[in-house]
Every structure is written in structure tokens, then in C-alpha cells.
Amino acid sequence: MPPTTTPTPPPPTVPTPIPQLPANDFHQFSHGVSALGGWFPVTVQVLAIVALLVVIGWRTRRWRLLWVPVSAVVGALGALAAWIYTNSEGLASDPAPFALWVWIGVFVSALAVAILGFRGARWWRRGVSLLAISLTLLAALVSLNRWVGYYPTVQAAWGAITAGPLPGETDISELAGLRNSHPTTGKLVQVDVPGDASGFAHRGEYVYLPPAWFAGDTPPRLPVVMMIAGEFNTPADWVRTGNATQMIDEYAKSHGGQAPVFVFVDVAGSFNNDTECVNGPRGNAADHLTEDVRPYVVSQFGASADPANWGVVGWSMGGTCAIDLTVMNPNLFSTFVDIAGDHGPTAGTKEQTIERLYGGDAARWDAFDPRTVMAKHGPYTGVTGWFEDAIPPAGSKKPGGAKRPTADTPTGIGGHDEVTDDDRDGASADLCAAAQQVQISCSVHQMISGHTWQFASRTFSDALPWLAAQISDR
Numbered sequence: 001m002p003p004t005t006t007p008t009p010p011p012p013t014v015p016t017p018i019p020q021l022p023a024n025d026f027h028q029f030s031h032g033v034s035a036l037g038g039w040f041p042v043t044v045q046v047l048a049i050v051a052l053l054v055v056i057g058w059r060t061r062r063w064r065l066l067w068v069p070v071s072a073v074v075g076a077l078g079a080l081a082a083w084i085y086t087n088s089e090g091l092a093s094d095p096a097p098f099a100l101w102v103w104i105g106v107f108v109s110a111l112a113v114a115i116l117g118f119r120g121a122r123w124w125r126r127g128v129s130l131l132a133i134s135l136t137l138l139a140a141l142v143s144l145n146r147w148v149g150y151y152p153t154v155q156a157a158w159g160a161i162t163a164g165p166l167p168g169e170t171d172i173s174e175l176a177g178l179r180n181s182h183p184t185t186g187k188l189v190q191v192d193v194p195g196d197a198s199g200f201a202h203r204g205e206y207v208y209l210p211p212a213w214f215a216g217d218t219p220p221r222l223p224v225v226m227m228i229a230g231e232f233n234t235p236a237d238w239v240r241t242g243n244a245t246q247m248i249d250e251y252a253k254s255h256g257g258q259a260p261v262f263v264f265v266d267v268a269g270s271f272n273n274d275t276e277c278v279n280g281p282r283g284n285a286a287d288h289l290t291e292d293v294r295p296y297v298v299s300q301f302g303a304s305a306d307p308a309n310w311g312v313v314g315w316s317m318g319g320t321c322a323i324d325l326t327v328m329n330p331n332l333f334s335t336f337v338d339i340a341g342d343h344g345p346t347a348g349t350k351e352q353t354i355e356r357l358y359g360g361d362a363a364r365w366d367a368f369d370p371r372t373v374m375a376k377h378g379p380y381t382g383v384t385g386w387f388e389d390a391i392p393p394a395g396s397k398k399p400g401g402a403k404r405p406t407a408d409t410p411t412g413i414g415g416h417d418e419v420t421d422d423d424r425d426g427a428s429a430d431l432c433a434a435a436q437q438v439q440i441s442c443s444v445h446q447m448i449s450g451h452t453w454q455f456a457s458r459t460f461s462d463a464l465p466w467l468a469a470q471i472s473d474r
Contacts (some may be wrong), residue, residue: 032153075109198287211257219302223309228318276345277321311335387428
């Protein structure tokens with residue numbers, strides 16, 4: 001049964017004036033060399049071009065007139081193939097920046113130059129060929145990162161590449177020895193949630209346990225928040241890039257160690273599998289969250305099973321998941337924070353979405369469309385939500401006159417580039433209006449910012465006190 005208590009309304013809709021996130025604000029917990037702007041991306045690109053030009057050299061007439069053009073054509077075909085694959089699979093709701101395809105083409109060209117010119121090249125040129133391949137690949141990855149925005153700093157990227165521990169991470173086997181203790185910060189553990197109910201092939205997920213969880217002989221029945229990242233995602237994104245656990249620790253410190261349990265879930269199974277948190281050909285992601293993860297957290301960590309004590313936070317594609325999970329399952333969740341989500345699960349046009357996400361079954365589109373679900377369900381009891389929109393800085397434009405981030409705005413966007421369709425435009429206002437029609441308490445908030453991880457992190461920080469109180473006080 002859904003909760004019967006009345007939720008606390010979110011803070012007033014759209015604060016005035018609208019707050020602005022500084023262009024270089026990585027929030028209070030992010031420090032280091034920027035991987036999204038500044039000198040590092042430019043330096044990598046310049047070094048890559050220089051190394052490639054050295055490898056190409058002048059050489060013979062046959063080399064210049066035949067093999068160099070062949071290498072360029074191979075590079076162009078490689079970039080075209082990557083573009084076709086990305087679009088055919090609907091891997092991003094919005095197009096990638098043109099620079100990404102250019103650098104993919106340059107990388108493939110560097111491979112071709114190295115292979116075609118290897119036999120007649122001197123030893124030093126062969127060595128520079130390997131360097132050029134490495135640098136052009138790095139330049140392509142830097143361009144990819146500037147699009148999806150996973151790693152705001154070089155240090156964060158290095159930590160992920162080297163599989164460095166996440167902040168506060170400990171082994172799950174050590175939890176028993178920490179009972180009846182009073183740690184100053186929470187602990188993060190990686191878990192392998194059985195996927196028997198859903199059959200969803202997922203990666204390792206993470207559970208954050210606040211200091212209050214360790215007090216006493218048995219864990220208290222704490223509330224839980226499910227955290228979902230963007231379209232291209234890993235379960236560690238909210239921790240490593242969104243700085244979530246540091247913010248939760250700060251909240252717990254100011255509340256006597258009390259905070260919800262947070263579970264950082266996997267809704268993709270792999271980097272390029274955009275499930276939109278639905279059940280379909282790309283996997284039963286929705287069932288994984290509701291039938292695998294939720295029961296596991298309750299049974300393994302003694303968390304509350306009451307839907308009044310469960311919330312969902314999502315960023316970008318994850319924001320769509322947050323409202324969708326809640327309105328589809330009010331018997332499991334009562335509160336959501338939708339940070340710049342779409343109107344509903346999206347993998348292109350409606351027709352493309354039905355084909356890609358639901359195998360051509362239009363009825364499944366209706367079953368996972370939030371507005372259709374809410375209208376069919378009718379009045380809800382005890383459900384509340386927070387919507388947050390990123391408003392691009394003044395003066396920036398996209399085709400048709402709508403605003404878009406400028407070149408000076410950090411471009412990391414969690415799987416979304418400049419919006420070229422209308423699915424996200426007005427989504428928060430439309431969804432909140434539809435929610436209020438069925439007695440879901442909600443409000444819409446706005447911040448001047450790009451569609452960036454910095455924006456998502458700041459929003460989570462703003463919404464956390466309200467969210468924790470909402471799922472703890474009922």
C-alpha cells in the first residue's frame with residue numbers, strides 16, 4: 001500500500017532571482033587540473049597533431065601521393081562508421097560535438113599511417129608512430145569526456161583509470177568489525193546484487209552507509225535513496241564525478257551522524273547501453289532496480305522497507321528514471337529528485353524509441369511514459385518530487401533561437417550535448433503540472449548553468465536536506 005501521510009511540499013517553485021552556477025565551479029569538493037577546459041585539452045590536441053605530422057613526414061613521392069591520402073580516407077571512414085553506429089543505436093539523445101568525430105578520424109588515420117608506413121620507416125619514426133597513436137587516442141577520449149562530462153579533473157580520470165578507491169570506500173567484509181562504533185564519516189562498499197529476479201547483467205554497485213548505521217548491535221532501519229547517473233554511466237559516477245558521498249558526509253556531520261543509506265545503481269550494464277531504466281531488448285533495468293536492488297538493500301543492510309522511506313535521485317537520463325520509477329511504483333518509492341530529465345524515456349524520436357527500447361511494442365511505451373502512467377493511475381497519496389532545470393547562460397543560442405551553452409561554459413554533459421530536439425525543453429514544468437493533477441506535490445527549480453555534472457552536483461547539494469527530511473520524517 002502507498003504511504004498515507006501527507007508529504008512536506010518542496011521549497012517554493014523557481015527561486016527569484018534564479019541562481020547561477022559559475023562556469024568554473026566544480027563545487028566545493030572538486031580540485032585539480034580541469035579535464036573539461038583550460039590548458040590540458042588544448043595541450044593534448046596540439047601534441048597529437050605535432051606527433052602525427054612528424055610521423056607522416058615528407059618521405060617519398062609515392063608516400064605523399066598515395067599512402068597519405070589513403071590514410072586520410074581510412075580515417076574519414078572510421079569517423080563515419082563511429083557516427084553511424086552511435087546514431088543507429090540511439091546511444092545519445094542529442095548529437096555529439098563535431099570535434100569528437102574529427103578526433104576519432106584523426107586517431108584512425110594515425111593507425112593507418114603507422115601500419116602503411118611501418119615497413120619503410122626508420123626506427124625512430126616507428127617509435128613516434130606509437131606515440132602519435134597514443135596521443136590521438138587520448139585527444140579523442142578528451143573530446144569524449146568533454147561531451148559526457150565524467151571526469152571534471154585529470155586527477156579524477158586517473159583515479160578511475162587506475163581503479164583507485166572511491167572516497168570512503170571499504171571492503172564489505174570489514175563492516176561487521178565496525179559495529180558499535182562511531183565513525184566520523186560514512187563507509188562506501190561495493191556490492192554484487194544478485195540479478196535472479198530481473199536477469200539483468202549489471203556491473204558492481206555501491207552502497208553508502210552513514211555513521212548512524214554503525215551504532216548499536218544491529219543496524220537501524222534507515223531510509224534509502226537510490227542514485228542514478230546519466231545516459232552514459234558507471235555506478236561510480238555520482239561518487240567520483242558528482243561528489244555525492246562527500247556531500248552526504250557533510251550533511252551527516254551536521255545531523256549527529258544521521259543520514260539515509262544511499263545506493264548507487266547500475267542501469268546500463270556497460271558504458272554504451274542506454275536502457276533509460278526500462279524493460280526491453282537492452283535489458284530489464286527497471287526490474288533490476290525494483291526486484292533486485294531494493295530487496296537486497298533491505299535484507300542485507302537492515303534498511304526500511306516502507307515506501308515512505310525510499311527516494312530516487314537521478315541526473316539527466318537518470319532524472320527521467322527517478323520520476324518514472326516513483327510514479328510507476330508508489331508502493332516502493334515516495335520521493336524523487338529529477339535533475340534535468342526528459343519528458344520520458346527517450347532514444348530518438350517516439351518511433352525510434354519504441355523500436356530501440358521496446359522492440360517495436362508501442363504498448364510498452366505507454367507503460368513507461370510518466371505522464372501516461374500518472375493519468376492512468378489517478379490520484380496518488382504521499383508522493384512528492386523536486387524538479388531542477390539548467391538554464392543556459394544568457395547570450396548563447398541554438399538553432400531556432402533557443403538558448404544553448406556558450407564556448408566558455410564547461411561542456412561535460414553526462415551523455416547529452418546541445419539540445420536539438422524538444423524532448424527536454426519544458427519537461428520539468430510539463431511533468432510537474434501533470435503530477436499536480438494527480439495530487440503529487442512537486443516544484444520546479446532553475447539554475448543558470450550548462451547541462452553539466454557540476455550543475456547536477458550543486459542541485460544534489462541543494463536538494464539533500466529536503467530529501468533527507470522528506471523520507472525520514474514519515
